[in-house]
Amino acid sequence: MKASSLIGLIIGCVGIALGATMEGSQVMAVLNPSAMLIVLVGTLGATITGTSFESIKAIPSLFKKAFSPDVPDLNKRVTELVGYAEQARRDGLLALDEQLGGIEDPYTRKGLQLVVDGTDPDLVADVLEAENDAMRKRHSAATQPFEKAGGYAPTMGIIGTVFGLVHVLSNLSKPETLGPSISAAFIATLLGISSANIVYLPIAARLKQLSQEELHFRAMTLEGILAIQAGDNPRVVQEKLTAYVPPALRLTEEAAAAAAKPKQEAA
Amino acid sequence: MKASSLIGLIIGCVGIALGATMEGSQVMAVLNPSAMLIVLVGTLGATITGTSFESIKAIPSLFKKAFSPDVPDLNKRVTELVGYAEQARRDGLLALDEQLGGIEDPYTRKGLQLVVDGTDPDLVADVLEAENDAMRKRHSAATQPFEKAGGYAPTMGIIGTVFGLVHVLSNLSKPETLGPSISAAFIATLLGISSANIVYLPIAARLKQLSQEELHFRAMTLEGILAIQAGDNPRVVQEKLTAYVPPALRLTEEAAAAAAKPKQEAA
Amino acid sequence: MKASSLIGLIIGCVGIALGATMEGSQVMAVLNPSAMLIVLVGTLGATITGTSFESIKAIPSLFKKAFSPDVPDLNKRVTELVGYAEQARRDGLLALDEQLGGIEDPYTRKGLQLVVDGTDPDLVADVLEAENDAMRKRHSAATQPFEKAGGYAPTMGIIGTVFGLVHVLSNLSKPETLGPSISAAFIATLLGISSANIVYLPIAARLKQLSQEELHFRAMTLEGILAIQAGDNPRVVQEKLTAYVPPALRLTEEAAAAAAKPKQEAA
């Protein structure tokens, strides 16, 4: 399901809130303004210092991506590429030119455009791999703020708590306020650890996973494009690309044939 | 023994439960509902956020795999592949065609099918290595939820405990409940650290180890298939593949010959 | 924005200071001379021991670099290199000789100089990659002091605090000074964690990120120079180099053409 990250976030928050309430805690005490200033703003500051405004500005769109990602459909792409391989074998590589306009995925389109233009195969591989490499670097830079925030937040929580304890200990004149003051000091720790482990780190892990899936998807596409250019037998193309599909998702041969048909006819 | 992970899990639990009981603790106190909500549901939520529902759904089958894995029999596979090498040398590669139906392992079958089809050796290696690479990625993705849970669980335990302490410290009016309250707060820590170190992390380590064994098994198979295609002398095939078998498990030459015989005759 | 690191640093400090003040703490208590001696001088000493005076001397210029970095303009470089590719195609590689004086970036100039001199392409790639490799090592050595300081500072803080506690505990004769003394001991921890997480580690992360951007920039430049030497079609050069530009920053074809025009005319 696409919204798994959002649902996971809700499950985590509800589980902790419910458990804490059952213990008798007032969960809303976490929303302590001074703790939030130290932990959230401190983490934000440290994260900006270590990355850049551009990275910070991209955060909302990354949240959206994590909460509602495009799921790559490996089987559909295999069918599509095998279809092009068949057409190229039948009518020549140039025949793919008319298909180009109808290809949604810019990566596939760019690759086939290069193939149709008669570019050298090594050069096609170079250009497409440079695209993948650049995407990998971009994705890795994009998860940085979440990973860094996941590292800074707990320490900011400890800074908040130690500040609180220092304050409490230097004013021992009113022993009756000792407990509540120490209690308040620990709110910062709570906020720091919770935000890191419920939000920042899981989102970073999710983005990393999505990036790997997309790179796997592109690696398969690249393999297919190069096979089409090499004039491989469509059955070999199918064999090669199926290796990228997890066994559990692989279509039976009949299903694959059925899926391929409309494509071929349309071509 | 196949069930080592299950037995290890039982040994670990029994050891800790017995030791704690000897100290005078009531082990069942760990099954505190609020602590379980915070630690188990919190960990589940963070793990779902960071991976996906698919990964979570695969967990029961992964537990089963860890508790009762298929142990790859390296010697049997060597004998099998050397048998094919002998037949291919004697009767040509095409003679392997009739054997294909009887091969249980889909990886070996796919490889030999490609060889029988007269596929180019580089292409055979490419397709089979792509399979291995995809399997490696799949396995690595499959251990993620366990590794992530092993990382989140102790922190969820600390969150639960700090929540408890914050609650205790802000209500110091009843000092006689102080001890038991703090005691209850530490149950969450106990649950978090225990679940991570007895279940999540060891299972992740076990799955990783099983994955490495399977990859090693496949690497040996791939080496054998390529040697068969290259028409290598069966003795050289034997020599090459034996390098993959740990010395302690290597058959003596006589045993190897005996093991190979029925195969050859059947062929 | 260029000054993001400085602004991040200020946001972090203000957030923590404000939050701590709201809790009632006196933020300036952090500026405790004995804590500063232990944490700041101790960290400095450990960092000098582990690196060298040269690395320490470079710190001010690295702060300046982190706070006001040169932002590489990928599109401008693409346009520039495509312009050289066009001229080289039209008038031959030697025609680039007159342009060399006007090239600001020493890396591009060195590369094109080698090309104009008729150096072997492999040698051009070797020399330029050696430059990149040496730069990568230099940058990695330059971030070391910040990373090391980020690791030593919290431990120096703990050393300071434990020293304080040891002192307090061995003189329990005056219980009324116990609180303030323990409080003072924790200032060292506060100083150690804060300096590491607000200054040292984020600056190290920022420098690492800037280094990666510069290496990416140079990789693109190298690709372009080699393509120019190989006499690639300017459109292919454009295609190759665009792969290095993040999609969000890519110029539309018209904009690219417009940007390229003055260059071409000037040429």
Add this chain to the structure above:
Amino acid sequence: MKASSLIGLIIGCVGIALGATMEGSQVMAVLNPSAMLIVLVGTLGATITGTSFESIKAIPSLFKKAFSPDVPDLNKRVTELVGYAEQARRDGLLALDEQLGGIEDPYTRKGLQLVVDGTDPDLVADVLEAENDAMRKRHSAATQPFEKAGGYAPTMGIIGTVFGLVHVLSNLSKPETLGPSISAAFIATLLGISSANIVYLPIAARLKQLSQEELHFRAMTLEGILAIQAGDNPRVVQEKLTAYVPPALRLTEEAAAAAAKPKQEAA
């Protein structure tokens, strides 16, 4: 000295026991049955879960290996290989056949056997590198239980201590037993940290170091075998192999000549 690990273990234990006794502690208190159950059996269980019975069964022989390792004699191997190179140059590769029976090291024997059989040089390198690779994987799997135990033991200690504290805090009715009870609870921590840092982790480090030495030894042997097969000048073989010997251990030329003589005469 071969027994350095055993002596190191004894030094570590004696140092800690002596220091603790000087402080007034009763060192034998560490041998608390409940703490041992939790820490040692808990660690054993988690380690079995994460590896396998085979790995656990190999532990005694690994202890023996760490405590009394075979020290590879690089100079002797160089002299031996240079001797074969001389003979091969003088009398041809087949002349090595009679030497094969007298070679103790199975790796060298397997390699020279392949050379004498006239196997293709690439194939010799492949087979021998597969052996090394498999050995590297075996060694890495063999150190796993020690590394894992070194990771689990301290946490098991903390589990034991928290169990103890939970028990103590929930029974505050007898304040006079409070100190001794908390004291007993900390025994588990002591046992966990000590076993990890005095036994498990150092032994794992030692095994890893021995593995690297053996791989280095084999890499040198492989280089020598390939040089013999290539018919290299014995002086070049000597030069190549000496690069693998640490300068401090290198023989002077006279010593090398003297060492080589008996060999040559025997040949």
Add this chain to the structure above:
Amino acid sequence: MKASSLIGLIIGCVGIALGATMEGSQVMAVLNPSAMLIVLVGTLGATITGTSFESIKAIPSLFKKAFSPDVPDLNKRVTELVGYAEQARRDGLLALDEQLGGIEDPYTRKGLQLVVDGTDPDLVADVLEAENDAMRKRHSAATQPFEKAGGYAPTMGIIGTVFGLVHVLSNLSKPETLGPSISAAFIATLLGISSANIVYLPIAARLKQLSQEELHFRAMTLEGILAIQAGDNPRVVQEKLTAYVPPALRLTEEAAAAAAKPKQEAA
């Protein structure tokens, strides 16, 4: 400056000692015999277990190396190698033979000896790279004891402290000694953390940095030797090698020419 590590060590110690004295602590209390036995001897034992006596015996010479390293002079080596390149171009490679005796650096001498002997370029690269690789492994093994000690020392400190606390808590009969006893227990922690962070870890970092500098120096030398053998134009050799010199240290062309002159004349 060469003595930076020693000066850093002194700065660190003085900073901490001064700061602690200002707090009122008696710094010399750290030299507690029982704490020293546990921490220093325990760390020594664990380090010997995990490495070997040879590694331990090398420690004094490594301290000397860290405190007074040979600083590689990149520019001088460039000038030297360019000089050989010029002579080789003018008078042939054999003319270098008479220079060999005067070369101080054994690595350069070995390389040029191989070149003069007419060894195959690939073989020269192989032998010299094997030297570098072996040196890298030796250096990495040499820093092991310091890194390991830096890891064990803080845990030994905790072991000492927990031993002390266990002792204190099990003897609560004399409450007036409670403070000083706990205070004494923490000395072990102090000693463990301080020794790791002021001595072991910084020295390990320094040795690693020196190793990288030496490897960089050798990589440059190797590049130069291969260029001389290939008969490269001295200007190209200069260009290639300058890439290894940090821009800040690069000589202007005049200075380079001036530096090269005496060499050429001598040649």
